[in-house]
Amino acid sequence: METEILNTDILNQAQSWILNNQELLIRYTVNITAALLTLIIGFMAVGMLTGGMNRVMKARKIDNTISDFVTSMLKYGLLAFVIIAALSRVGVQTASFVAIVGAAGLAVGLALQGSLSNFAAGVLLIGFRFFKAGDYVEAGGTAGTVQSVQIFTTILMTPDNRMIVVPNSKILNDNIINYSKEKTRRLDLVIGVSYSADLKLTKEVLTRIISEDVRVLKEPDCRIAVSELGASSVDFIVRPWVKAEDYWNLKFDLLEKIKNELDANGIGIPFPQMDVHLFREDKA
Template sequence: MDVFSEGTSWFENNQDLLIQYAINIAAAILILFVGMIVARVMAASIEKLMNARKLDSTISHFVGSMVKYAIIAFVIIAAMSRIGIQTASFVAIIGAAGLAVGLALQGSLSNFAAGVLIIGFRPFKAGDYVEIAGTAGSVASVQIFTTVLKTPDNKQIVVPNAAVLGGNIVNYSTHATRRIDLVVGVSYKADLAQTKQVLRAVCEADSRVLKDPDITVAVLELADSSVNFVVRPWVNSGDYWPARFDLMENIKNALDEAGIEIPFPQMDVHLEKLAD
C-alpha cells in the first residue's frame, strides 16, 4: 500500500473527527472575531458614556481600555477552550500574575481605587479651586492615579489620589458666593461708632459686594494694643480675591482720611544711667 492510499484510508477512518475539529476551529475563529468586535464596541460605548458625563478624558480612555482587554482575555480563553485546549492552567497563571502585580503595586492600586471614588462621588471637578492634601489650586485634571492642580502662580502640583481622599477636601467653587473675612485693628482712642460707619461705607461703595447677605461689621475682640473689628462682606466666588485686595487698600485709606489710627507693634526702650 502506497503513501497516498494510506493517507486516503486514514482520512476516511477519521473523517468525523476531522470534521469535528474543523467545526471547533471555525467556532473558535468566530468567537475571536465576534469577541473583538464586542470588546471594541463596549470600550467605545463606555468612553462615550463617561465623556457624556463630562469626566476626564484620560480616565474614560483608561477605563475603556481596561474593559476592552478584559473582554479580549475572556474571549481568548473561550476560543482556546472551544478547540479543546485545557484553560484551567492559563486561568491559574493569570490569577497568580495578577496577585503578584497587585502586591507589587499596592500603592498604585490604592491611588487607582481612590481615583474611581473621586469620579463616582465627584467632590470636585476640573476648574474648581480646591484645597487638598495640604495644598491649594485649580483642578486641572483627575487622572488614573493622581489629581493635577494648577496654582494661581502657574505651578503644577500632582497629588496622589489616595492622599486626596485621605484628608479634608475644601472646595471653594461649589457655591456661587463666598464671604470675605477681614480683621481690622484700630486704636483704643478711636470712636467705635465712627469706625463701624467707615468700614461699612467702604464695603457698600464696592459694587462687587452683594446686598444679600448683609455686611457684618462688629467688634471682634479687645486685643493687647488694638480694638479689632471683623468685616465680613459677601461677594461672588469669582470676585473673591480682587475684592479682598481692593477692600484692604480702601479700608486703610478711609481710616486715614477719617483720622482713625491703626496701631502697630511698638517697643519702648528705657535707658537708665548708672551712678559712678
C-alpha cells in the same frame, strides 16, 4: 572541496526540511502576520474609539474628571483584549494565559497595594463627585485647581502654574476643602484700630466702603462689629458676601481702600512698637 560538499549537504537538508514543513511554515507565517495586524489595527481602533468617546463626552459637557477617568479605564481594558486576541492568533492558549495573568495579577496586587488603593480612591472620587475639573480645592496637604482625576492620581495646578500630582488615596483619606463648590463666599476681614479711635466713626467708614462696592452682595447682610479688645488694638470684623469669582479681587481692593479711608479720617491703625528706656548709672 570538503567544505563545498558540507555546505551543499546543509543547503539540501534545509531545502528538504522546508519542503516537508511547508504547510506548517505557511500556517505560522499567516498566524504571525494576523497577530501583528491584530495588534496594529487593534491599537489604532482603540485610540480612535477612546478619542472619539472622549470628544463626545466633552461635547455633551460632561465633567473632564469623569470623561478622562472613563476613557482611561476603557482604553486599558480594550488594549488588554487586543493583546489577548493577538496572542491567540499565534497559538497561545488564552485560557491558560488568562489564568497566568490572574495569578500574576494577584501577586502584583499584593505588591502594589498602594496603587490599588489609589485606584479604588479614584473610583470613589468620581462616584461621589466631591469636586470637578476647574474647582479650586485644598486636599492631600496641598491646594490647586483640579485638572483631572486619573486612575491612580489627581492632577492639580497651582495659581503660579505648577503641576501637582497627588495620589488619590491621600486625597480621599484627608480633608477636602472645595472653594468653588458654592457660587458665593463670605469674605472675613479683621481691621484693627487704635484705642484712641472713634469707634462710631470707624464703623461708619467701614460701612460706607462696603456699601459703595457693587461686588458686595446685598444678601446676606454684611456684618461689621467690634470682635475683640486686643493688646494694642480694637479689632473690627468685616464680613461681606461676594460671588466666588470676585473673592480675591474684592479682598485686595477692600484692604487698600480701608487703609486709605481710615487715614483720610484720622483713624490710626496700630502696629507693634517697643519703648526703650535708657538709664545712666553714675560711677562712684
